[in-house]
Amino acid sequence: MEDVLREEIELIQSSLLPTETLTRGLDNFVVRSTTSELSIHVNLCDYPKTVNVEVKGEKDGREESEMWRGWVRERMKEWDMTQEYPLYQFCTTHFLPLLSQSSPLTSPTCHLDTSNTCTTGQTDVPNVDLTPHHSLLISHHLLSSTKRKHLISLSSQLSLVGFSKTGHPGIMYATGSKEDVTEWVREVKSWNWLALRVRVSVEPIPVSPGDSNAEQEESPQLQRDLEDEQEKLSSNNRGDAIQETQRLKGAKDGARGGKGRGEWTEVEKIGDAIEWMRVRGREKMLWDVGVGTGAVK
Missing domain, CATH: 3.10.110 (Ubiquitin Conjugating Enzyme)
Structure with a gap:
């Protein structure tokens, strides 16, 4: 223990x-x-x-x-x-x-009061790109416990949702704001890797259905997922105390300087990585880079 x-x-x-x-x-x-x-x-x-x-x-x-x-x-x-x-x-x-x-909540009264009495003046939403972005990295392997811990803590600091697949090969996929995903890629690339490659650079998550039939069939769910991701990004960047209090009560969003704690998953098998992406209609991303049974030969 x-x-x-x-x-x-x-x-x-x-x-x-x-x-x-x-x-x-x-x-x-x-x-x-x-x-x-x-x-x-x-x-x-x-x-x-x-x-x-x-x-x-x-x-x-x-x-x-x-x-x-x-x-x-x-x-x-x-x-x-x-x-x-x-x-x-x-x-x-x-x-x-x-x-x-940067947290506007500096006293217990602000955490317990859901009225407007705890606002601190500046409540404008920052002028940032809230379009959900993503990036996919693949390395020869991901075995280091230190790197695995760093991936979890980095997702917390940057409010990212994603997963890492351990073993051979190492697969890392993150979603979040353009700024945060870009910082994630920069930070991960700075670590000591064997054959790390950026297979999908930082880019917006497509709103329209992809080419596969599965993606077309799941397009309504894809749209809902994207809306949920964009809403998360928007709420994580609001600076007013009322929103902050509601998020704290929800027990889903932590914060480091106003960001959520993120949701990072670690899997061990390629099939689990494919399934994680399939639920979001993005399994073709892995197939396109040669990962999984649906990979292009």
Whole structure:
């Protein structure tokens, strides 16, 4: 169990922003930021069954401290020890976003109040391209546990949805905003690889059905999937506190500087990778680059 816990803490450390630090004790750790008065204190005595989390502010009085405790109690209802990385998912979804300098939520009242009283002035949606983009990378292999951890943490930092297929060959596919997918490709390419190739460069996910009959038959679902992806990108870039509070309550979107935690899946077999793409009507992408039984000879 200690090895699993160590791995979770390494994942959390890899997802920290440059202004944030994690200090570990015997059965606890604390995350602080130079840009926030808040600190996150996590007691691990009962891990993985549960954890004890405290949010502390340098200038919090008794009332603020009690409100934070109430807020934490609500979040603790969502602890799920059956997840692959429960501590990592829990902390990056609910607690690390509190330390972000760009987060408009700096007090427990903002998290508990769904009215307009917690807005912070600037609520305009940034002028960014919200069209869903994607990219496909293939390497000779993907075996390194370090690289696999980095792919998970990178998806959290950049709010990406995608998967990686381990073993031979290594396959990595990511979707998100153009800016985030471009950064993902740049970062992954900077790692030490054997024969890494960008098989599909950063480009918009096609809205119209592809050439295959399967894609044509699934075109209504494809359209819904694309709309869902675009909505996720849009909501991840809204800066107002009301949207932020709703997302926190939804327990689906974490945030690092306003971004979601992403949804990254790791598979071991080529068939699983094909299935992941097939559900989204994109299996032909893998076939076109020689992966899978439907590959062009």
